[in-house]
Amino acid sequence: MTEAREPAARPARYTPGTPCWVSLMVHGMAATQEFYGSLFGWEFVPGPQQLGPYVRAQLGGQEVAGIGQLPPDRHLPVAWTPYLASEDVDLTAETVRLCGGTVGVGPLDAGDAGRLLIGLDPSGAVFGVWQAAALLGTSVAGVPGTPAWHELLTVETEGVAKFYETVFGFEEEPVVSADLDYVTLHAGGRPVAGLHGVGHDLPRDRGPHWMTYFEVADADAATRLLVDLGGHVLRPPHDSPHGRVATVADPEGARFSLIENPR
Structure with missing residues (x-):
């Protein structure tokens, strides 16, 4: 086993473009939480719920990642999605479209946590964009x-x-x-x-x-x-x-x- 290290604090606010969050949408929320909790030692707290049932994974009370519930009628790939930091999600959405990408979800507010969109790049890869408010993003590294x-x-x-x-x-x-x-x-x-x-x-x-x-x-x-x-x-x-x-x-x-x- 390797030696334990002290957690590194993330910056107060992420530089635009930096991956600041990662989220997973699944069919079985309870089983998925049990899996990642056992694998990584994560604990979970609820919210925000704007896209349906959602929990935030934490280590020692610090934010790490998110897990959400896929609608039962949506047969979408189950995949981890990184969110890239933006100071203006709406402007980023316009630029995504102008550059040949697609905005699939949003821009929309996630309560007081922030504002987001989910897009596809020209090759079809899914990514997210996060404009932070109360939730700055992953807070430990x-x-x-x-x-x-x-x-x-x-x-x-x-x-x-x-x-x-x-x-x-x-x-x-x-x-x-x-x-x-x-x-x-x-x-x-x-x-x-x-x-x-x-x-x-x-x-x-x-x-x-x-x-x-x-x-x-x-x-x-x-x-x-x-x-x-x-x-x-x-x-x-x-x-x-x-x-x-x-x-x-x-x-x-x-x-x-x-x-x-x-x-």
Whole structure:
């Protein structure tokens, strides 16, 4: 096991474009809370309820992520969705449309928590946008159970990179490699997300999609626990330049990654 670390406080307000929240819409709220509570040690508090039943996951009383209930008549993919910070969701919605994206939900108010939209980029990947009010977003980082990174898996990065740069003001830093199509997006002078072009390796049943990496203390132990809780291993733990990583899915099929950062 790796050594425990003190939580890192998130900034008082997120730089526009920075992933500030991650949310999962599911069919079975109770079972999903039990799964992630056991896996990550999350506790749950209710609200906001503007989109139906919704809970916020917390670690030590600090906000981490959200889980909501899918309407029973909506057969939508169960997937983790990152929300990117915006100072004006309505203006962001206009820019999304002008740049070839689609606004699927919103903009709308989530009570006094903030204002949001859910959109699709030109490749069809779903993302959210959050204009913070009472809920600034994820308020703890750098400890097991918190989002560590967000990465878009897509066919190729060139076209979709221009979309995100224009809408959110990102600066990009391509990886110079003959066999790797990867772009790191920067906001406020620091890397905040990645775009990974995987070509024909993109899952046919999923299409372009965002992948959230959650930090764990021990990737192998966390993967074993996930299986015991009813989850599925899509790619077993393996070493990467950024730490030991496993790609997994929860019992409803939502894909995410576990990452044990090198110390």
